[in-house]
Amino acid sequence: MTLYLIGLGLHDERDITLKGLDAIKACKKVYFETYTSKLNTAQHNMEKLYGKKITAIPRSFVEEDADKLLKEAKKEDVAVLIVGAPLAATTHIDLFLEAKKQKIPVEVIENGSVLTAIGITGLFLYKFGRITTIPFNNEKITSPYDVVIANQKNKLHTLCLLDIQETKMMTAREGLDYLIRQGLKKETLVVACGALGAPDPEIKAGKAKDLKITRFPQCILVPADLHFKEEEALSIWKP
């Protein structure tokens, strides 16, 4: 049988692709990975639209009980729903590889990702360097800031993803305060993005010390040198 890794897109239950929906309808079991990102909708709205009961899986399930899930996929079609694109977070590659090793057919159904949705800011995607994630409990952690500095040296923009814990999502403000504590100049031009993929995403460009947004999930972009077209685009998002 087949293991389907299905991207849900970024905003709500209606961002699923027709291919994704067809696969869900054909599956006996439908799991929903709830810990690497969040949709702006409730699970019952997904169940209503997809016509299937969904089992939410917390962080521990996929990592520790992957065997159980793969065993099921040997006997029947199983779907794992993942917010955004299925393999944009490194977490799910293990599941994909393990299915391949066990000769379980695995199909990846793509969708939009935060990694491409940031294109709406006007910053050129090909000018981004390494992505980093700012974790909660970051007092002793320097690596996210090190990534920003290394990218800037190479004249590359940085996408800073923000930690998510079961019910808690880090705000761009908390992430920026971390970067400032690490040494980012308060006057640095940064971009904060919230609810990308929504019809009305919240995007603000401004000084690191000032920016605050309210829509979730959120991420931060730290631009390096700007092309004049990027400057023009960012002016749309300035207060």
Ligand SMILES: C[S@@+](CC[C@H](N)C(=O)[O-])C[C@H]1O[C@@H](n2cnc3c(N)ncnc32)[C@H](O)[C@@H]1O
């Ligand atoms: C592990 S990444 C998401 C990977 C996901 N599979 C994808 O392709 O988008 C999760 C982080 O991306 C950021 N993020 C996700 N969705 C977002 C959105 N719609 N708007 C802004 N930031 C978002 C947040 O910082 C969140 O904690």
